Amino acid sequence: MDAPLKSGNGAPARPVTGARLAARAMSVHAGARELERTLSIEFSPGELVAILGRNGSGKTLTLHTLAGLRAPVAGEVTLDGVPLGELKRRAIALRLGLLPQDLEDAFVTTAMETVLIGRHPHLALWQWETAADERLAHEALAAVDMAGFAGRRTDTLSGGEQRRVAVAALLAQQPCIFLLDEPTNHLDPHHQLVVLGLFRSLARSGHTVITTLHDPTLAARFADRVLLLHGDGRWTLGAVNEALTAATLSELYLAPMIELRQDGRRVFVSA
Numbered sequence: 001m002d003a004p005l006k007s008g009n010g011a012p013a014r015p016v017t018g019a020r021l022a023a024r025a026m027s028v029h030a031g032a033r034e035l036e037r038t039l040s041i042e043f044s045p046g047e048l049v050a051i052l053g054r055n056g057s058g059k060t061l062t063l064h065t066l067a068g069l070r071a072p073v074a075g076e077v078t079l080d081g082v083p084l085g086e087l088k089r090r091a092i093a094l095r096l097g098l099l100p101q102d103l104e105d106a107f108v109t110t111a112m113e114t115v116l117i118g119r120h121p122h123l124a125l126w127q128w129e130t131a132a133d134e135r136l137a138h139e140a141l142a143a144v145d146m147a148g149f150a151g152r153r154t155d156t157l158s159g160g161e162q163r164r165v166a167v168a169a170l171l172a173q174q175p176c177i178f179l180l181d182e183p184t185n186h187l188d189p190h191h192q193l194v195v196l197g198l199f200r201s202l203a204r205s206g207h208t209v210i211t212t213l214h215d216p217t218l219a220a221r222f223a224d225r226v227l228l229l230h231g232d233g234r235w236t237l238g239a240v241n242e243a244l245t246a247a248t249l250s251e252l253y254l255a256p257m258i259e260l261r262q263d264g265r266r267v268f269v270s271a
Helices: 059-066 089-093 111-122 131-143 159-173 189-204 216-222 246-253
Strands: 021-030 033-043 048-053 074-079 096-099 177-181 208-212 225-229 235-239 257-262 265-270
Touching: 021 059, 033 059, 033 074, 033 225, 033 235, 048 059, 048 189, 048 216, 048 246, 059 177, 059 208, 059 225, 089 096, 089 111, 096 159, 111 131, 111 159, 131 159, 159 189, 177 189, 189 208, 189 216, 216 265, 246 257, 246 265
Parallel strands: 048 208, 048 225, 096 177, 177 208
Antiparallel strands: 021 033, 021 074, 225 235, 257 265
């Protein structure tokens, strides 16, 4: 999506404010298990950071902690220098948006109604969405190749189509910072590239994108930095070309990995 989305009043989307998310000596546990020990990182506007690790290594819990949905065992997470615990959820939602790994809708709605949920942080109590909000929702659906699906019931959509509707709802929210938990879940290869290319474009325009991924090849293609989680407290952070190698991935996944090069791109496969 090269053209900017519109705001709820029909004007171009508000300029990115440069909101900064940071973790200071953050530790994450799952019960008695230490998954992440004293992670310190500042996420900068204009970059896409990929988080990789084995199943159960703490990728989702890390995102939820960064989103303020759970407190770290130690350390803190700040948004523009303010601890998340001191901010109201609406204030957070205006600057930070989370795409969960899987969504289970309790009620059947249309694709349009689902996307309009993303506008709720921008609306006053009991305020209905405006025609401008609906135009924004249509643009978000079009950005994920779902332009003709606004009236479709969500229970008639495939898993991949439902995933793209969820991405559209996040786009309609218009946060400065996007937290994405496996955004390519259920997507075919074409739409994996469409969705990640969309967020790469948003990062290029000044947003911050933080995403968990299972595929290191996609991380190598779209990310600026990578955070590797080993699931035992250890972590590695660095520029994608330096931190993402066959050696580091073999250690991360406990399986031999090899790196191939094709048309200037790096491809990682299990050996």
